[in-house]
Amino acid sequence: MTSEDVPVIVQKCIEFVSAHGVKSEGIYRHCGVGSRIAAVLDLFAKDAHGTYLSKENFSEHDVAGALKRFFRNLPEPVITLELYQPLLHCAEIENVQQKLLKYQSLLKQLPLRPNFVTLKKLLGHLRVITELATENKMSIPNIASSFGSTVMSGSMDSSTVNSYAGDNFSGSTKEITVLVDFLTFYEVLFEVKDEEIQKERKILQALESFNKQILSPPRAGDFLMGIYWIDRKGEAINMRLKTSLTAGQLCRALLDREKMEPDPAYTLHEVIFDDKLYRPVLEDEEVIPIILRWTQWNETNICPYSANYLCVRKNEMQDKIAAIPRATISVTQQLRFSKEKSFKKMALDFSKMNLTCYKNLSGEKSIGSWRIEDIVWFRGCSPQRSPPSKWTFTFIEKQILDRMKENRAAFGYTVCCDEEADLFKWIGTIVQAQVRFRSVPE
Numbered sequence: 001m002t003s004e005d006v007p008v009i010v011q012k013c014i015e016f017v018s019a020h021g022v023k024s025e026g027i028y029r030h031c032g033v034g035s036r037i038a039a040v041l042d043l044f045a046k047d048a049h050g051t052y053l054s055k056e057n058f059s060e061h062d063v064a065g066a067l068k069r070f071f072r073n074l075p076e077p078v079i080t081l082e083l084y085q086p087l088l089h090c091a092e093i094e095n096v097q098q099k100l101l102k103y104q105s106l107l108k109q110l111p112l113r114p115n116f117v118t119l120k121k122l123l124g125h126l127r128v129i130t131e132l133a134t135e136n137k138m139s140i141p142n143i144a145s146s147f148g149s150t151v152m153s154g155s156m157d158s159s160t161v162n163s164y165a166g167d168n169f170s171g172s173t174k175e176i177t178v179l180v181d182f183l184t185f186y187e188v189l190f191e192v193k194d195e196e197i198q199k200e201r202k203i204l205q206a207l208e209s210f211n212k213q214i215l216s217p218p219r220a221g222d223f224l225m226g227i228y229w230i231d232r233k234g235e236a237i238n239m240r241l242k243t244s245l246t247a248g249q250l251c252r253a254l255l256d257r258e259k260m261e262p263d264p265a266y267t268l269h270e271v272i273f274d275d276k277l278y279r280p281v282l283e284d285e286e287v288i289p290i291i292l293r294w295t296q297w298n299e300t301n302i303c304p305y306s307a308n309y310l311c312v313r314k315n316e317m318q319d320k321i322a323a324i325p326r327a328t329i330s331v332t333q334q335l336r337f338s339k340e341k342s343f344k345k346m347a348l349d350f351s352k353m354n355l356t357c358y359k360n361l362s363g364e365k366s367i368g369s370w371r372i373e374d375i376v377w378f379r380g381c382s383p384q385r386s387p388p389s390k391w392t393f394t395f396i397e398k399q400i401l402d403r404m405k406e407n408r409a410a411f412g413y414t415v416c417c418d419e420e421a422d423l424f425k426w427i428g429t430i431v432q433a434q435v436r437f438r439s440v441p442e
Helices: 008-020 032-045 060-072 081-091 094-109 112-130 140-152 158-165 171-184 195-215 247-258 288-299 318-322 420-439
Strands: 222-229 238-242 267-273 276-280 309-316 331-338 346-350 356-357 368-373 375-380 392-397 412-416
Touching: 008 032, 008 060, 008 112, 008 309, 032 060, 060 140, 081 171, 094 171, 112 171, 112 288, 140 171, 195 368, 222 247, 247 267, 267 288, 267 318, 331 420, 346 420, 375 420, 392 420
Parallel strands: 222 309
Antiparallel strands: 222 238, 267 276, 267 309, 276 375, 331 346, 331 412, 346 356, 356 368, 375 392, 392 412
C-alpha cells in the first residue's frame, strides 16, 4: 500500500498511463497484449514497491489493461457487494440533488481504507482521461462503459450480477449509469477541493513533461544524458542510458570511458540543489527513476531540475559507513528534526525497517513513520532551511505523487545531529537497512 493506503499497483499504473497514455486514442478501451498484461500483474505480485514499468517493455494499453484486470480480479469489487443494489436504485432517482445526497450517503458506507480512497484515486484519474476526450476519444460515457462492471461487479458472472441487482434491474446497464454519475459529479461526491484538482493537473503536466523531454530516445528504449566526472566543473560526458540501467553499470561504463580499471571506491552520485545535498547511489538502483523524480520536483516547484546532476566520484562516506557495526539495524536518539523550516528536538527511532519520528523519547506521539524502502536519503540540507549544525541528512518519499499533494515549505524532512559520529551512525544504519531490504529474495 502507498501512504494513502492505495494499492501500489494502482498508483504506479495510474502514473504510467498519466505519463504515456492520457492522450492515446481508445485508452482503457483498446486491449493490450495479453502476455504483457499478465507480466505486469506478475511483477507487482512479486515486488510491488520495487517494480518499475518502462515504455521499452510495456505500452500504455498493456498497463491500462493490467489496471483493469487487477480491479476485475479482486475477491470482492472495490465497491462492496452490499452497496450494489442500493447504487443501482440511486441511479434511477430523477431529482439530481436527491440523487447526489443518496450517493454520498452510500459512499460513506464504503470502508475508508482502502476501498474509498482507492475508488477516489481511480475516478480522479479517469476524470482526467475524459477531460482529454477530444484527443483520446474517451468521453465519460465511453470510460463508464469500459470501467462500469470492472469496479462494480468485478469477476462476477451475469447470473450473480442479476441476483444482486434484483429482478427489476439490468445490472450491467445500470453499472454504467452509476459510473457516469460518479465521473460527472466527481468533485461533489468525493469532496474534492479545487487545490487537489490543480495539484493533480500539475502532476499530469510533470509526467507529460518527463515523457517528452527525457523519454524521446535516440533509439528505442535509450536516451543520451550528460554524466559528470567528479563534479560539474568539467564537461559532461554523454552516456547512452537504457531504461533498466543500474547505477553500478553506469559507473563502470564511465570508468571504462576514462580508461580506468573498475574500482569499488568510485560510485555514481546523485547531487541536487547545486551540491547542497548528495548521496552515493546503491549499486543495483536503476537510474531512470532518479531522473523522473527530478522532473516531477521541478514541475511542482519542489526542486529545480537544473540544480541536479549525476556524477561518478569516490564515495567519501564509504569507510565511515563501513565502520558502523553490522548488527546496528535499530537505533533511537533525540535529535533536531525539521518538517517545515524550523528544527525541533524530537526522538528519531529506526527499528523493524521503519523510520519513525516521535515528539519525545517516550514514544507517545508519532508525527510520522516511513518504511525504509519508501524513502531516498541525502547528506546535507536544502537551502530553505538553516540547521543549527552542519551534520545533517535529509530524506524524502520515493512516492513522489503522494508527496506533491502536501503544501510544504521545504524539501523533504531534515535531521540535524550534534556531531559527525551521530550523522554517520544514522546514515550507516539507513544504508545497511536498504541494502538488506533489496537483497531479500523475492
